[in-house]
Amino acid sequence: MSTDTPAGQARPGGRLLAGLRDGDRRERLLLGLSAPLLALVTALAITSAVMGLTGDNPFRAFEVMADYGSKSDSQVWIINKAIPYYLAAAAVAIGFRMNLFNIGVDGQYRVAAFFAAVVGGALSLPGVVQIPVILLTAMVCGGIWAGIAGYLKASRGVSEVITTIMLNFIGGSLIAYFLQEGRLAERDENIVHTEDIPSSSWFFEFPTSPDPVHGTILIAVAVGIVYWFVLGRTRFGYDLRAVGRSEPAAEASGVSVKRTVVTAMLLSGAVAGLVGMPTLLNESGNYGNDFPEGLGFTGIAIALLGRNHPVGMGFAALLWGFLERTGTQLEFEGYDQEIVGVMQGVIVLSVVVAYELVRRWGIRRQQRKVGEQLAAQSAAGGPNGPKGPHDSAEVSA
Amino acid sequence: MKILYGMQRPDEGVITVDGEQVVLRSPADAIARGIGMVHQHFMLADNLTVLENVVLGAEKLHGIGAGARRRILELSDAYGLGVRPDLLVEEIGVADRQRVEILKVLYRGARTLILDEPTAVLVPQEVDALFGNLRELTAEGLTVLFISHKLGEVLSVADDITVIRRGTTVATVAPAGTTPKRLAELMVGSELPTPQTRESTVTDEPVLTVAGLHLSGRDADGLLREVLADIDFTIHRGEVLGIAGVEGNGQAELVEAIIGIRQPDGGTIALAGQDVSHAPTRTRRERGIGYIPEDRHRHGLLLDAPLWENRMLGHVTEPPNSRGPLLNAKGARADTERIVREYDVRTPGIEVTAGSLSGGNQQKLIVGREMSHRPKVLIAAHPTRGVDVGAQAQIWDEIRRARREGLAVLLISADLDELIGLSDSLRVMYRGRLVASADPATVTPEELGTAMTGTAGAGVGTAEPGTETKPEPGTGSGPGEEG
Numbered sequence: 001m002s003t004d005t006p007a008g009q010a011r012p013g014g015r016l017l018a019g020l021r022d023g024d025r026r027e028r029l030l031l032g033l034s035a036p037l038l039a040l041v042t043a044l045a046i047t048s049a050v051m052g053l054t055g056d057n058p059f060r061a062f063e064v065m066a067d068y069g070s071k072s073d074s075q076v077w078i079i080n081k082a083i084p085y086y087l088a089a090a091a092v093a094i095g096f097r098m099n100l101f102n103i104g105v106d107g108q109y110r111v112a113a114f115f116a117a118v119v120g121g122a123l124s125l126p127g128v129v130q131i132p133v134i135l136l137t138a139m140v141c142g143g144i145w146a147g148i149a150g151y152l153k154a155s156r157g158v159s160e161v162i163t164t165i166m167l168n169f170i171g172g173s174l175i176a177y178f179l180q181e182g183r184l185a186e187r188d189e190n191i192v193h194t195e196d197i198p199s200s201s202w203f204f205e206f207p208t209s210p211d212p213v214h215g216t217i218l219i220a221v222a223v224g225i226v227y228w229f230v231l232g233r234t235r236f237g238y239d240l241r242a243v244g245r246s247e248p249a250a251e252a253s254g255v256s257v258k259r260t261v262v263t264a265m266l267l268s269g270a271v272a273g274l275v276g277m278p279t280l281l282n283e284s285g286n287y288g289n290d291f292p293e294g295l296g297f298t299g300i301a302i303a304l305l306g307r308n309h310p311v312g313m314g315f316a317a318l319l320w321g322f323l324e325r326t327g328t329q330l331e332f333e334g335y336d337q338e339i340v341g342v343m344q345g346v347i348v349l350s351v352v353v354a355y356e357l358v359r360r361w362g363i364r365r366q367q368r369k370v371g372e373q374l375a376a377q378s379a380a381g382g383p384n385g386p387k388g389p390h391d392s393a394e395v396s397a
Numbered sequence: 398m399k400i401l402y403g404m405q406r407p408d409e410g411v412i413t414v415d416g417e418q419v420v421l422r423s424p425a426d427a428i429a430r431g432i433g434m435v436h437q438h439f440m441l442a443d444n445l446t447v448l449e450n451v452v453l454g455a456e457k458l459h460g461i462g463a464g465a466r467r468r469i470l471e472l473s474d475a476y477g478l479g480v481r482p483d484l485l486v487e488e489i490g491v492a493d494r495q496r497v498e499i500l501k502v503l504y505r506g507a508r509t510l511i512l513d514e515p516t517a518v519l520v521p522q523e524v525d526a527l528f529g530n531l532r533e534l535t536a537e538g539l540t541v542l543f544i545s546h547k548l549g550e551v552l553s554v555a556d557d558i559t560v561i562r563r564g565t566t567v568a569t570v571a572p573a574g575t576t577p578k579r580l581a582e583l584m585v586g587s588e589l590p591t592p593q594t595r596e597s598t599v600t601d602e603p604v605l606t607v608a609g610l611h612l613s614g615r616d617a618d619g620l621l622r623e624v625l626a627d628i629d630f631t632i633h634r635g636e637v638l639g640i641a642g643v644e645g646n647g648q649a650e651l652v653e654a655i656i657g658i659r660q661p662d663g664g665t666i667a668l669a670g671q672d673v674s675h676a677p678t679r680t681r682r683e684r685g686i687g688y689i690p691e692d693r694h695r696h697g698l699l700l701d702a703p704l705w706e707n708r709m710l711g712h713v714t715e716p717p718n719s720r721g722p723l724l725n726a727k728g729a730r731a732d733t734e735r736i737v738r739e740y741d742v743r744t745p746g747i748e749v750t751a752g753s754l755s756g757g758n759q760q761k762l763i764v765g766r767e768m769s770h771r772p773k774v775l776i777a778a779h780p781t782r783g784v785d786v787g788a789q790a791q792i793w794d795e796i797r798r799a800r801r802e803g804l805a806v807l808l809i810s811a812d813l814d815e816l817i818g819l820s821d822s823l824r825v826m827y828r829g830r831l832v833a834s835a836d837p838a839t840v841t842p843e844e845l846g847t848a849m850t851g852t853a854g855a856g857v858g859t860a861e862p863g864t865e866t867k868p869e870p871g872t873g874s875g876p877g878e879e880g
Contacts, residue, residue, distance in 0.1 A: 028748070233726075235719050238709060245699040251658055252688065252696040253711035254679030366753045373745040 031362050036305075036312070039354040043347040050342055056335055064333050065326035076211045078321035083278040084292075085317035086220045088299025090227050091142075091272035093308040095160075097231060098244035098264050104149060104164025105272040106296025107171035112142035112269075113276025114175045114194070117287035118184050120280070121195030130201040135219075135277060142273020143266045145171060150265025154258035160265070168296075179289060193288025203281035216278035223271055228310040240264055272296065301348050307355065320344070401511060401542070402434040403427040414509075433507030435498040435515055441486045448482035451501050458504070472503050476530045490645030509540040514783055516550055521813065521846040523643075528554045548577040598635035599821050604669055604805035605632045605655070605686075605774045611663035612654055612829075624650045625829045628664065632774060632805040637796070639808045639820030639837065643849050647829035648809045649691060652778050655807070656688055657681050669773055682711055687772030689763055689780045691809070693756075697763045700752035704744065704762060705733040707751045712770050732769065740765035741791060757788030764792055774805040781815060793819065813842040825849055 048058035068074055088105050095102035102108075116138035123130055149163035178184040185192045205212035231237035242250040243260045251257050275295055280287065302320055306313030327340030400407050403421035411418050414430050421427045427434070441450050452458075452465045459465040466482055473480040478496040486494060495515060502510055512531075516524045531541050531554055545551050551558055552572045560567040560583040568583050610628035613621055625647050632638045642648055653659040655666055657678035665674045673681050682688065688711065690696035698707050709718040709729050717728030733747045740761045744754055751759060760780070767775060777796065781789040796806060796819060810816045816823060817837045825833040825848045833848045 233724055235713050235722050235724060238706075238713050238724055241702075242699060242710065242713075245701055246695070248695045249697065249699055249710065251678070252656060252690055253713075254657075254677070254682050256677065256679075363750070363753065366749050369745050370743075370749060370753050370755075373743070 028362075031358055032307075035307075035355045035358040036351065038358065039305075039347065039351040042350040042354065043343065046346045046350070047339065047343045050346075051335075051339060054336070056339075061330060061333075061335055061339070064329060064335075065322075068329040069322050069326045073210050074325050076208055076213055078318060078325050079217065080211075080214050080278070080282075081321035081324065082314075082317035083214055083217050083220045084275050084295050085298055085302050085320055086314055087223060087271060087275045087278075088295045089302035089306060089313040089317060090220075090223050090299075090310075091268050091275065092296075092299045092303040093306075093313060094227070094231075094264060094268040094271060096244075096303060096308050098240045098260065099247075100153075100244075100261065100264060100268070101161050102146060102149075102164055102265065102268045102272075103161055103300065104146060104167050104171075104296070105268070105275065105299050106294060107164070107168035108142040108145045108269045108272035109275035109296060110175060110291070110293065111145050111171040112138040112273030113280050113291065114178070114287045115141045116273075116276070117194040117197065117280055118178075120197035120201055121286060123201075124198050125201075127200040127202075130198075131203065131281070134197070134201065134281070135274065138273040138277055139270040140273070142275075143270040146265045146269025146272060147262065150262040150269075153265070154261045175287075179287070185288075188288075191288045191290055193284075193286040193290075195286065197280070197285045199285075201281070202285060203277075205282065214278050214282040216282050219274055219277060223274065224310040224314065227271075236263075275299070301344070304348055305351050307351075319347075401427065401432060403432075428505050428507070431506065431508035432511065433502030433505055433509070434511040434513070435495065435502055436513055439494050439498055441494055441497060443487035444485065446483055446485055447480055447489070447497050450486055450497060451482075451504050455505050458506070468504065469500065472500055476503070476533070478530075493645075507539075509542065510534065511542045511544070513544045515543070516545065521842060522850065524550065548580045551580070552577060597821060598801050598803075600634040600636075600803070602634040603631045603667075604634055605807065606667040607631075607655070607664065608667075609664035610651070610654060610661050610666070612650055612659060612661045614650070623829050625654065625661065627830055630824065630831065632807060634803045634805055635800055636821045637800055637806040637808050637819050639810065639816040639823045640826050640831075641810075641813065641816050641823060641835075641845050641849055642826035644811060646826050648778070648826055650829075651826070652688075652691070652776055652807075652809065655681075655776060656686065679714065683714060685771070685773035687767035687770065687775040689760075689767060689775065689777040691778035691782075693759055693763055698751045698759060701750055704737070704742075704747040704749060704751055704754075705730045707762065708733040708736060708747075708766055710766070712766065715770060736762065736765035736769060740795075755785075757784035760784045761788055761791060764795055768795060768799060772804065774807065775799065776807050776809075778809045779811060780808070781810075781812065813845050817842065817845070 044062075051058040051061060069078070088109065091105045091108070092102055116134045119137045120130065120134040123133065125133065145167060146164070149158075149160045149167060152158040152163050153160045179192055179194070181187050181192065185194050204215040206215060206217075229237075231241065239250065239255045240260055240263075242253065242255055243257055243264075247257055250260075276287075276291070279292055284291065298320065302313055302316040305319070306316035323340050323344055327337050330339060331337040401412065401421070403423045403426045406422070412421060413419070414432070419426075419430055421430070421432075424434075442453065445453065448466060448469060449461075451469055452461050459468045469480065469482050472478070476499075478500055480493070480496055480500055481489075486497065489497075499510075499512075499515070516527065528550075531543070535541055535556070543551065543554055552575070555572055557569065558572055558575070558580065559569045560580065570580070570583075608629050610625055611623070612625040614624040628651060630638060640648055640651070650659060654661045657673075657676060657680075661674070665672055667673065668681065668684055668686065671684070673684065676684075688697075694700060697710075699710060705726070706729075709724070712718055713724070717725055717732045719725050730747060736742065737744060737747060742754070742758045742761045742765065744758060751762070754762070764780070775796070780796070781792050784792070793815075796804075796808075800806060806819075808816065808819055817840060820837045823835040823837050823840065823845070824831045825835065825845070827833075827849065835845060835848065
């Protein structure tokens, strides 16, 4: 798949195959785009059918969604909502790229955000120092929480799916224990929350109207760039992807699979640790029992939808925000709000199916091309084989 | 083959079974028509037992219990397959797995058997046994489609021979009216390649020294067992050391111990005088161990990755693949194009996935990759298994060329002609030990085959266990022509 290689950036090195490769790349880009489009169209068709069956008018619903979603306050809301979604997707995608299913992003970000909030509330340093301290605390906590699963997988072979789910619950209990009056929290009417972070340590905002866009969007962009660079451009990223594609091949080629597993989990957890930061540093200023939950699971859906691609996940996160924003409006218009949930589910399912279809089609096409090439070469007497003397000699049968 | 077995659909043309034109949409269609296939790359579920693998997908025939077991043992006895139904497939060796594959096909009541390179994993004696079975099958009215690169086998077992080259039927001949030489010419389109090595290039400068290597593991019954014991050998610059042996006698483990995937519990491995017994795999490969793995799909390639990313595999820390911690995609791409050109890898470009190339071209890519880093020693495990004759000749040429330039090669192969032809000295491996040594200039495949079963035959000297038998420089320096 085009999303798996950092293609499109490298310049053609050899003159010989350059022309062919440009065509190749265009085709792979087309393949890459056709899958999500196919998925969206399928999803729209299915949701229309569902709405039609329940007696609602699907086209008016889409119109309402488009209208409401394009209002400027909606746009800001969607962008702000997409920031944590994107971070969660990136955390999940790091695992996906090496065949690890980090289903515990949810627990990781909550543990991380909680302790980051505690540290942030306890300190009163200047913002330039304290914000990095808070971010670092979050990344370290997230990393440790995921690292436990990575360590167990590498040393004992325990499935990371099981351990990360378990750690979600343990994390929830851990927070519940500390998030009580007299321990690490204070009560404010019905809300129990950690001590407020001093306002100097809040992240800045972009002065957009009507509402500001969170400055933490820069963190998401930075994570996206680092994700792209590390995975596609570094030796470490290559090792990680090699393990994801074929563990025995990676091992035979000198990659320490165990170390890569632990490192990938640590990285995934560190990014997961950042998921709570937009909320903490731009919205709430503390970790309370109203802190958003379930972002980690949304991240899984978005990583799937964006095919682990740094840009693809960005669009997927925005789409998710759009659906949630417009879903509330549909309710006012007399639709069931659940229809958005149906839509989200259908989109993810269609994406998985559409990608598999397009992938198979691509492979078949490639095999046919390889076959055609061989046929053409043998007909021409093997122009590609200066080392193969047997090429020129034709059969005398 | 894939089309006949319903895995791929033809663009045009027709298939006729028993005079009836059929369309095979899936393997299930093919099986329903009595066509069964034994794949070159086994299609077995490792974590199921032999019995479960055989019944899988054919539960309706004899159930999954006693009936199935009875039928399996019946078939196994009838054709001398010696299958033990209750072992897990992951616990049995390659040769046994193949017998399970054959049994699977018979179990489904196939009337037409497609065998893809079935003899690659068998010793000559076992090949003869298999051929006996095949003749029995054909005598009972079954049809066998036997696909092989080994001409002698085709000639001895087939009633009719069709030569296919690059997807086209080149000729159809009767075995009585042709010779191996003529067949090979049809296959290659020119002269018959021979694996013979002409003059000795062996020096007395040791490159890879393995001493007292010992490795234990658990066998099929969970008992602690010696997988490797008392392995001693030295390979010198310019020497090819061949290891003969029935598969599953520790060859794969030996390779993995040298590469650093398995940690031996005794003995030393030294590369050019430096002890690498405890060095990680990457260090060993950086210091000059090239590796052509036995199973290229599992250990040698990333099938879903484009060729140029595969070119980095195993050498990602070395130029032209990277600079410092960063990848050098441009350098790797340019060098992949060079490999494609120089090693005649037939592909429309370097962006296609490795999985879409044919076996021979995949192997040429691997050989090109390993040779491009000028290894001191090359571990070649079955380097020409499942590749076409043209690619085979090229790979042999490449090994010979590198040997002339001072490469040391550890050659492990089930192809005895290849072993005898390429090696400067030969060892026989049996139950994890090097039990005998042979002079490739005088030994015959039959003698080697006998030694591989654990009984030393004429012309094969038994090595004293525990004492290092030094391969004398000059061994195998004779003309090497075996006829």
